[in-house]
Amino acid sequence: MRYLLVLTLLTISLTSFGQHVIDTIRTDEGTLLVFSNRTWVYMEDQNFDGVLNDRLSMEIKEDSTLNYIKTWNNDVCYTSQLTNDLSKLKDTIWLCVQDSIGTEFVMPVDGRITSRYGYRRGRNHNGTDIDLNTGDTVVAAWSGKIRYAKYNDAGFGNLVVIRHHNGLETFYAHLSKHLVAPNQEIKAGEPIGLGGNTGHSYGSHLHFEVRFYDAPMDPEQIIDFKKKEVKDENLMVHKGLFRPGAKARSNGGTVAAKSTATGSSKYYRIRSGDTLGAIAARNRTTVSKLCRLNGIRPTTVLQIGRNLRIR
Numbered sequence: 001m002r003y004l005l006v007l008t009l010l011t012i013s014l015t016s017f018g019q020h021v022i023d024t025i026r027t028d029e030g031t032l033l034v035f036s037n038r039t040w041v042y043m044e045d046q047n048f049d050g051v052l053n054d055r056l057s058m059e060i061k062e063d064s065t066l067n068y069i070k071t072w073n074n075d076v077c078y079t080s081q082l083t084n085d086l087s088k089l090k091d092t093i094w095l096c097v098q099d100s101i102g103t104e105f106v107m108p109v110d111g112r113i114t115s116r117y118g119y120r121r122g123r124n125h126n127g128t129d130i131d132l133n134t135g136d137t138v139v140a141a142w143s144g145k146i147r148y149a150k151y152n153d154a155g156f157g158n159l160v161v162i163r164h165h166n167g168l169e170t171f172y173a174h175l176s177k178h179l180v181a182p183n184q185e186i187k188a189g190e191p192i193g194l195g196g197n198t199g200h201s202y203g204s205h206l207h208f209e210v211r212f213y214d215a216p217m218d219p220e221q222i223i224d225f226k227k228k229e230v231k232d233e234n235l236m237v238h239k240g241l242f243r244p245g246a247k248a249r250s251n252g253g254t255v256a257a258k259s260t261a262t263g264s265s266k267y268y269r270i271r272s273g274d275t276l277g278a279i280a281a282r283n284r285t286t287v288s289k290l291c292r293l294n295g296i297r298p299t300t301v302l303q304i305g306r307n308l309r310i311r
Contacts, residue, residue, distance in 0.1 A: 048072055048183070052145060055295045055309065056167040059093065068213045074182035077148050077161055077171070078214050086215035089239040094267055094307060095167045095212075097142075097222060098233035106189040107228045108141050108172060109206050117218040126216035127171065127209035128225070132195035134176050134204045139189050141170050141208075141223075146184045146192070156207070157199025160192045171209035174201040217241045234307050267307040274302055283310045 023034040050072030051057045060066050066089070069080040098105065108130070115129035132138075144164035152159040158175035176196025180186060197204045210219045221241065224231050268279060276287045276298060287298055293309045302308070 050147075050163065052163055052165045053167045053295070055293060056093070056095065070213050072147065072163075074148060077152055077154075077156065077159060080214055084213040084215060086213065086242045087239050089237075089242075091238075093237040094309070095235040095237055096233055096306060097166050097168070097230050097235050104188050105142060105223070105230045106139055107225070108170075108208055109136060109138050109195060110228075111136075111206070113225055114205055117216075117220065124216075127173075127207050128219045130206045130208055130225075132204055132206055134194070134196050136195040137191050138172055138175060138193045138195055138206055140186045140192050141188065142166060142168070143187045144185075146180045146182055146186055149178050149180050149182050149184075149192075152199065155200035157201060158193065158196065159199075162186060162192070167212065169211045169214075171207070171211065173207035173209075174198050174205060212237055212241075215242045233305070266309070266311045268310050270302050270304055270306050270308055272304055274304075276300075276302070279308065279310065285310060 020036040021033050022036050025032040025034065050070060060068055068084045070084075071079045073079045109132050111131040113128055114131050115125060117128055118125060138160075140162055142162070142164040144162045146160065147163045147169070148159060148161035150159070151157065152173070156171070156173035158173075158178055160172045160175065160178060160180060161169055162172075163169050172193060174196055175193035176198060177194040178192075179194065180192045186192065195204055195206055201207070208219060209216050210222060211217070218241075219225075222230055222235060266283075268283065270279075276290055280287045280290055290308065290310065291297060291300075293311075
């Protein structure tokens, strides 16, 4: 009886947005709600706030000067572009591009670069274009969750946007076909669409973007497209990354990554033989606090070379 009541309430609330629940399907991953417009969503995703990286979200909220917004919206490709002015970013924010959840990076498609990030024909080209043939399989670069998957009238054509656990979002544009749906969990290397020539495109190719809080950055500052791997798992995000020709910063050892109203956030680069207990003792903190700050467990295997937040 309670189950039916929940479904009734959900149907009422979704009707106000022009979507009617016409069926429910129980699966191992959860209960699917099927809408009249042939889209679907897991019931458990109804209250999802879009946060996949608790450490990053908490760090940004701690700094009242940032006030950046990143909502979860399946209907628009930019959720808060006018609100988040990354050119005013005063501090440096650390991202671990190869995080413990997202594991490996995978090239979205195996092709040569045909156009790079930067100014082109009087405006900024916000991504990297990769050659392909219509129908070639395009895969997810990192693991994450599909935020947007539909035709985009602004020029992207068939577009997929994935929000990743490392704090980034990636855009895959001009597809000929979608192979995923909004709110779907995806792993690195899994198919998300077929390459194409839809939208404002002249010839089949993949337009690939990397964004942080809706602001585009040069994918080649993160990815070595020839070696098909990330250049450095530690990405220091600063305002210079959001200008054409920007260079990523790399740091070693213990670094002060950003300042907040409550003090300085500091990071320690893990060395051979380090343990959480030893790192905690050396930096006058506790293992439980290290786990909370970095979203890990006491049993997590430490990766040599990764940066660990210690404050």
